[in-house]
Amino acid sequence: MSARPVPIRDGLFSVEVAESGTGRPTLYLHGELLPPTWQPWMDGFATDRRLIAPQHPGFGRSTGLEHLDDLLDLVVYYLDVLDVLDLDAFDLIGESFGGMLAAEIAAFAPRRVRRLALIAPIGLWIDGVPTPDVFGLPASELHQLAWSDPSSQAARGFAPDLGDDAERFRATIERTRSLMAAGKFVWPIADKGLRKRLHRITAPTLLLWGDRDQVVQPAYGRLFQGKIRGSELVTVANAGHFPLLEQPPEAVAALRSFFDR
């Protein structure tokens, strides 16, 4: 994996882009609840394709959040990023907040997205199944909620109480920055009109959901499926909101079999 900063709009923004592998370009858009860092499953996934993982503005090392006022600004920013990265036809994966964004991009630029995988995306709202307010949960409570097994080895690696004071301080700052940045576009409820745009998605679409997701409940998977023509919903057993981290063999296999078709 190599990472580099890429200037966007003559340097108004700097986007930190990590990438690995060669082959079909695949853009990965990270979620809002975990650090936007390269994960081990990505190496396995990038063996026969080029996986490109930018950090959203205001997350990690990417800058320029102050120049974006709303979701439309963010989508247009990503259209600029696609141009700069020369991504004309690509596969697209997005998780949670990144999933919502991936769906927006696929709706705004349907001809550029070849295949689309949304992993527990936010972006819709069901009155009878309100999603929990992840912004209003202390890190420890969010950790309990987001993982199917919060005490598993996979989950422990992301536990908010790891490390010494200085590390926890840094983690709190990072987490706050990430949630502030995501909140700029989705506060206080992530229903920002995606529902009216999903019909524009033409890419074959996979919806991947942990069967025990309590952050974006599986009912939302069925709603997305009903709104994206021809989409398929695959559920990963014993997984919460992060199926790729919690059940990597099954979740990565599901992604592979979808993208290799």
Next chain:
Amino acid sequence: MRFHWFHLMPYQDLPPDFSERYHSVWVDVPSRLFDPVACHRMYHEYLDELEAADRLGFDGICVNEHHQNAYGMMPSPNLMASTLARRTSHAAIVVMGNSIALYNPPTRVAEEFAMLDVLSGGRLVAGFPVGTSMDSNYCYGQTPATLRDKYDEAHDLILQAWTRPEPFAFNGKYTQLRYVNIWPRPYQKPHPPIWVPGGGSIETWEWVARRNYVYSYLSYSGYKRGKRLMDGYWDTVDRLGIDHNPYRAGFAQVVVVADSDNQAEADYWEHVQYFYNKCLHVYPGFADAPGYRTMRTLEAQLPSLSGSTPAPARQAATWRDLVDGGAVVAGSPATVRDQLREVIKTLHVGHLMVLIQIGNMPREKALRSTELFAREVLPALRGMWSEWPDHWYPSGAQAVTP
């Protein structure tokens, strides 16, 4: 030296096991705990207390804005200020304040404050808070990342609405208006004094100092903990080359007065406890939405916060902890006098907002404490800072000499 009598208007009838049994006093406090008949009584007792403070010679009477909570029952402080404008005639009416980023369009605040200023004959202090995170982000749905930017824009719009003589167009990021031309206009010229309540955001110090407003620090940790923040403000004032007029600063302090130090504990401990255990029982997830504090403020505050007293420990605090720590200034008039002199000097503040009715303190006790304060504490401290002019007191107000 100015003394202002500050009411939060807490709900008094929370159950004894409230903090163990319920999630939060704010945002999602259960509605079934609210009794409108009891609140009717509380409102009238509280207004009696504020009106008494006016008669007893306080410089100001203060109300403020909070939402969806049992800590302070004034979603609209302007309604309370309005009745106080009719029922009082001396003290400044310090609305501390209207959370200007919450109003759409913010000219609503310009209009209502102008109404209050006219109604009271120029006794209004216009407070412009950002609002707590509970109020602004969770109850009123404001985006944390843009709250301060929206606040700045609302401030600019209100100031222009008060001072520009001709109708004008306002093309803001958050508010667009073709015609701004409020009517009525403020009684005070060019506009009522502006006080900004702060919770310790470091950007606010410079913002306030540059605009020549009053910075007022509201905290329940008392003056010993507040000193670090007030010092930060005064350092900023220094850095900008502005004078150290103490009337540039206010501080809110819980104060209870009795005939003796022991009597103070006997009379008031129950109510102080109610306040610290129940009224401040805020779920930590609601206290500080991500982005509510700027990253700069967060980075400055976080290291010290990690060593601070967490909520459960605060609940175990004893009377002595709170009094010795300076969170509560309590005791005989002589004790309170000495300690407040120390508070005023240490923090270098010209406006002291005293919270005398606290928690579930009944009217009789609140009035008793208020009378003792007015007769035996206030006159002795009145002369402090007499070498400085107070440019931030409403032109139509004048405390009565009882």
